[in-house]
Amino acid sequence: MGYAFSMWKNTRMIVLVAVCAAIYAAALIAFKTAIPLIPGITEVRVAGIFLVVFGFLFGPAGAWGLAFGNLMGDLFGGTFGPASLTGFLGNFLQGYLIYTLWTNLVPFADKVYEWKVKSRRSWIRYVIITCISSAASGIIIAVAVDALGVVPYTVLSKIITLNNSIGGIIGVFLLIAVYDITRGQLGLVWTDVMDVEVPVRRPRGPLGAWIVTAGVALGLLCNLIPGLPVNVASWLSAGIIILGSLLL
Amino acid sequence: MNVSLFQDHDSWLHRLDPRTKMIGAIILFAIILSFNHPLFMAGISLGILAAAFSARSLSALWKLRYILVLLVAFSSILWPFFSEGPTTIWYWKFLKVSRESLLFGIAMGLRLAAFVMTSLILLATTRNEDMTNGLIKMKLPYPVAFALSTALRLVPTFAGAGATIVQAQVSRGLDLESKNIVSRFGTLIPLAVPMFVSAIRYTNLLAMALESRGFTPDSPRTLYYEPTMGRRDWATLAALALILVVSLYLRLGLGVGVVMPGRM
Numbered sequence: 001m002g003y004a005f006s007m008w009k010n011t012r013m014i015v016l017v018a019v020c021a022a023i024y025a026a027a028l029i030a031f032k033t034a035i036p037l038i039p040g041i042t043e044v045r046v047a048g049i050f051l052v053v054f055g056f057l058f059g060p061a062g063a064w065g066l067a068f069g070n071l072m073g074d075l076f077g078g079t080f081g082p083a084s085l086t087g088f089l090g091n092f093l094q095g096y097l098i099y100t101l102w103t104n105l106v107p108f109a110d111k112v113y114e115w116k117v118k119s120r121r122s123w124i125r126y127v128i129i130t131c132i133s134s135a136a137s138g139i140i141i142a143v144a145v146d147a148l149g150v151v152p153y154t155v156l157s158k159i160i161t162l163n164n165s166i167g168g169i170i171g172v173f174l175l176i177a178v179y180d181i182t183r184g185q186l187g188l189v190w191t192d193v194m195d196v197e198v199p200v201r202r203p204r205g206p207l208g209a210w211i212v213t214a215g216v217a218l219g220l221l222c223n224l225i226p227g228l229p230v231n232v233a234s235w236l237s238a239g240i241i242i243l244g245s246l247l248l
Numbered sequence: 249m250n251v252s253l254f255q256d257h258d259s260w261l262h263r264l265d266p267r268t269k270m271i272g273a274i275i276l277f278a279i280i281l282s283f284n285h286p287l288f289m290a291g292i293s294l295g296i297l298a299a300a301f302s303a304r305s306l307s308a309l310w311k312l313r314y315i316l317v318l319l320v321a322f323s324s325i326l327w328p329f330f331s332e333g334p335t336t337i338w339y340w341k342f343l344k345v346s347r348e349s350l351l352f353g354i355a356m357g358l359r360l361a362a363f364v365m366t367s368l369i370l371l372a373t374t375r376n377e378d379m380t381n382g383l384i385k386m387k388l389p390y391p392v393a394f395a396l397s398t399a400l401r402l403v404p405t406f407a408g409a410g411a412t413i414v415q416a417q418v419s420r421g422l423d424l425e426s427k428n429i430v431s432r433f434g435t436l437i438p439l440a441v442p443m444f445v446s447a448i449r450y451t452n453l454l455a456m457a458l459e460s461r462g463f464t465p466d467s468p469r470t471l472y473y474e475p476t477m478g479r480r481d482w483a484t485l486a487a488l489a490l491i492l493v494v495s496l497y498l499r500l501g502l503g504v505g506v507v508m509p510g511r512m
Contacts, residue, residue, distance in 0.1 A: 008391045009465055012455045017395040019451050022402035023444070026410065029403070049440060068399055075371060076253065076403075079315065081363030082277050149284060149356045149512055150323070152330035170437075177441045178448070186452060 001246060003194065004060040004096060012193045013061040020054045020065020021072060028073030047073075048167015051091075052130050053175045055098030056115065057182050059190030063095030086144035090137040093245060094164065097133035097212065099190070100248040104205035105129065105213070113191050115179050126172055132216050134164035136241045139219035143238040146231070153234050154223055161220065208247025215240030253308050253371040260480070261303035261373040266382030268481040273370045275488040280362045281512055282495040283505035286351050289358035296365045300372075308372035309365060316364060320357035327353030331508060351507045376400045381471055391465040398454075402447075410443050 007013040027047035047069075054062030070091040074084040103109050108125045116122045138160030146153035183189045190196070219237030223230050256262075261269070280292055300306050309316070333348025374382075380397040384390060422435060498504040 008389065011458055011463055011465065012451065014391050014395050014465060015398070015451050015455045015458070018398035018402060019447055019454075021395065021399035022406050023447050025399065026403050026407045030407065030410070046436060049436060050444075053444075064395070065399075068396055072399060072403065075367065079364060080367035080371075081360070082281070083363075147512060148281065149327075149352075150360055151326065155326070155330070173437045174440050174444065177437070178444050181445060182448060186448060188448060188451060 007060040016058045016061035017064045020062050021068035024050055024069025025072035029077050045163050045167050048164050049171035049174055052168040052171045055095035057189055059099040063092050066095045067092035083145045083150050086141050090141035094133045094137035101129045101209050104209040106206045130168035131165045135161040135216040140238055143234045204247045208244045211244030212241050254375050255372045257304045259303040265475045265477050265481045266374050266378040269370050269374055272488050273366050275492050276366050279492050279495050282499045284355045285505045285507045286354040288505040289355045293358050293362045300369050303373050305369050305372035308368050316361050319360045323357035323360050324353045327356050348507055390469050406447055413442050
């Protein structure tokens with residue numbers, strides 16, 4: 001979690017937050033009413049192709065950029081409300097989990113923070129992390145939105161998970177296209193901007209990664225567990241995800 | 249793309265300090281969340297509409313009328329199937345609708361519309377710059393406020409660049425009219441790559457420009473426009489706080505305004 005706060009001392013990272021937020025918000029506003037899934041709450045998110053790319057390339061700046069971009073999308077797309085604050089948290093979490101799980105989700109993790117297009121492990125890691133981070137984001141948003149009485153948890157958690165996972169997986173083509181230019185020519189991958197040789201993997205990192213994964217599994221399958229009410233399981237799942245994220 | 253919903257009028261809401269409007273919106277959200285009975289929600293929604301009328305901001309609501317209607321309709325249809333009440337009025341196999349869940353659905357639709365109307369009034373009566381200044385005055389760290397205000401300024405720039413790229417690709421034969429969602433997604437990649445690269449190049453230029461002017465994120469700031477809280481601001485906040493206290497007493501003390509007791 002340390003980099004998510006220390007990045008605010010770095011001018012390039014601050015500018016990256018603004019740029020990521022602006023791109024994400026522009027895409028969200030432009031396609032807000034194109035294909036609505038739950039009007040006013042969620043739609044087919046064309047902007048989803050930026051989720052994993054921003055989280056992976058710009059790390060903490062990407063995570064904050066997604067959070068602010070989503071907030072701006074709500075503000076100027078006409079859907080701002082208390083649920084937007086959970087959207088802020090959920091989108092931040094999605095970006096945060098992408099760059100933290102990349103080096104912590106053993107045995108899929110890699111010690112080197114790199115995207116290798118010819119490595120099968122990179123592809124598998126990308127897909128797994130995209131799905132876990134999308135589900136974590138979906139569960140956190142859906143739990144709060146359900147509590148506010150906006151949309152039921154069981155509907156929204158699945159929609160956001162699927163929506164973000166599909167967008168994120170399609171986003172791999174964008175990552176392939178821009179990775180070399182961002183790292184080689186512009187030097188804007190977050191580990192280079194913040195002079196992080198290799199993101200530190202502390203022993204609690206993999207533990208946090210698997211706690212998040214367990215929380216996600218509970219959140220998605222909670223309506224299949226006999227004797228455990230969905231609202232209890234969903235809050236438990238959200239708590240586990242946040243606990244695991246704090247350990248990363 | 250114009251991302252500002254601000255409408256330049258001279259109304260009492262326009263003249264309030266941005267902090268009053270932001271804190272007021274939060275208090276109003278809490279008032280909206282205090283009840284789940286459709287009659288109470290309708291009353292609150294009418295009150296918000298009256299505020300929009302007095303601030304001459306009804307045209308901002310009119311712009312988003314379809315979203316508002318969809319919100320009310322969709323929520324009213326969805327919730328009756330996901331909440332349970334004792335008085336069943338219709339059932340079919342595993343689907344059940346009760347009188348209470350139907351009323352709850354209507355209330356939730358009105359609640360969602362009330363949220364949206366509140367935020368629209370805030371945006372229609374407050375400039376983006378005033379909002380950022382208000383956030384700084386409310387102790388939001390300057391680098392965060394700077395990122396937010398820069399992002400607000402960059403959205404139209406990037407949207408304009410995106411429109412140019414779309415026109416360039418369409419003139420080369422890119423089909424954006426396809427009805428198939430999958431093929432629509434597929435056409436986005438050739439659009440997203442140049443948009444992304446041109447935006448990211450901008451990052452280095454902006455960072456260099458800032459650093460050459462001695463920008464340091466941690467240094468203390470002064471503002472050209474210093475918002476000040478006047479008597480009218482405190483009176484507005486006190487009135488809203490009083491309404492919130494009364495609402496909470498009605499809900500928690502007297503159990504009024506509730507159709508589904510276990511829910512917010």
